[in-house]
Amino acid sequence: MFDAIRQAAASTACTVFETMFFISLFPADETKEQTAGEDPQEAPVVNNVSDGEVHEGETPGPPCPSVDHPVTDPARTLYKGEIEFRGSYAGRMGLRLTRELARSMAANFMGSDGDDIPDYQVMDVVGETCNVICGNLFSTLDKAGTHALTMPRTEAMSQGETEDGAAEQQIVLDFTAEGQHVRLDFQFDTYPEATSG
Amino acid sequence: MAYNVLIVDDSQTMRKVIQKTVVLSGFDIGECWEAGDGREALDVLKDHFVDLILTDLNMPGWNGLDLLRELAKTELYRNIPVVLITTEGSEQRLEEARALGIKGYIQKPFYPETLRDVLDSIMEKTNV
Numbered sequence: 001m002f003d004a005i006r007q008a009a010a011s012t013a014c015t016v017f018e019t020m021f022f023i024s025l026f027p028a029d030e031t032k033e034q035t036a037g038e039d040p041q042e043a044p045v046v047n048n049v050s051d052g053e054v055h056e057g058e059t060p061g062p063p064c065p066s067v068d069h070p071v072t073d074p075a076r077t078l079y080k081g082e083i084e085f086r087g088s089y090a091g092r093m094g095l096r097l098t099r100e101l102a103r104s105m106a107a108n109f110m111g112s113d114g115d116d117i118p119d120y121q122v123m124d125v126v127g128e129t130c131n132v133i134c135g136n137l138f139s140t141l142d143k144a145g146t147h148a149l150t151m152p153r154t155e156a157m158s159q160g161e162t163e164d165g166a167a168e169q170q171i172v173l174d175f176t177a178e179g180q181h182v183r184l185d186f187q188f189d190t191y192p193e194a195t196s197g
Numbered sequence: 198m199a200y201n202v203l204i205v206d207d208s209q210t211m212r213k214v215i216q217k218t219v220v221l222s223g224f225d226i227g228e229c230w231e232a233g234d235g236r237e238a239l240d241v242l243k244d245h246f247v248d249l250i251l252t253d254l255n256m257p258g259w260n261g262l263d264l265l266r267e268l269a270k271t272e273l274y275r276n277i278p279v280v281l282i283t284t285e286g287s288e289q290r291l292e293e294a295r296a297l298g299i300k301g302y303i304q305k306p307f308y309p310e311t312l313r314d315v316l317d318s319i320m321e322k323t324n325v
Contacts, residue, residue: 019306110210111217124210132305135284139304146287151207151257 005089005141005186006171012137013184016129017177021105025182028174079123081130081154087147089138091169091188095130099156101180102126127152133184142192199227200320201245205238205252205264206231206282215251215282222313235259239267242274249320254283254290265297278319282307 014025077099084092097105099122106117106125130152138147169191175182202219206212212231219226230245232238236259238250250268254261261281268274278300285291286304294302300322301315 121210132284139286146289
């Protein structure tokens with residue numbers, strides 16, 4: 001179910017991250033086990049965010065790396081962006097990533113070092129990412145149709161906050177980027193009948 | 198010849214990025230002004246001479262289509278080339294924008310080279 005949307009969403013997200021931020025997204029199932037005893041501050045940069053679990057495509061996505069995860073800084077904050085879409089597909093998209101990655105994205109996007117970028121601009125970048133991913137995805141899925149997007153909402157959340165597991169008609173995509181976890185999720189209220197096959 | 202550009206987008210960050218991208222692309226930019234929506238854009242136009250407008254489509258308040266309609270009403274502004282820089286990809290909306298007179302359209306995300314090609318092509322035609 002929703003295979004076509006899943007593939008299109010993953011492809012769109014990868015393209016957006018590479019084009020806008022020069023950052024490669026890797027599906028979170030392309031992971032390798034972390035070697036026991038590794039210094040968490042020197043954890044491998046790519047393809048290694050997981051706690052060793054294998055995450056199936058349609059099952060509820062894993063929570064973001066927990067406080068107990070060896071590469072997680074307990075003080076690190078998560079940034080979340082959310083946007084709603086209305087058209088032949090209707091629902092909402094959420095993007096969740098670490099503050100560190102969001103800052104890196106903002107620095108690349110704006111061509112600066114990153115240290116001098118105020119938080120509100122970093123959040124703005126997270127919101128714009130939601131906007132661009134959603135706009136591109138639904139333009140691809142339904143070229144002839146029109147989709148209205150709401151203004152993206154952004155917020156910071158603590159590392160310990162978790163959300164409900166995937167609900168019916170929800171797609172959860174997990175990626176790693178620069179050693180950080182990125183989650184994209186879509187909750188559909190309506191979708192074209194042909195999609196449900 | 199340096200062109201004076203007006204960038205219209207509700208995201209301040211996006212306006213700055215577009216400006217940087219225009220500069221990076223090598224496009225000959227002179228003065229650059231910003232506006233958060235269509236209404237602010239008209240305020241800028243009252244006070245400054247603009248050769249080219251780059252505008253988002255979906256903005257709170259006056260959106261890109263509202264701006265295009267207002268520009269068409271004013272002889273002083275209706276010949277300023279307008280390029281849409283937007284996430285919008287639906288043919289229906291783009292047709293609506295073309296009917297209102299946009300000279301070009303770039304879908305986000307975009308490369309500087311793509312932006313440069315579109316802008317050069319438009320300004321060449323405008324100067325002929």
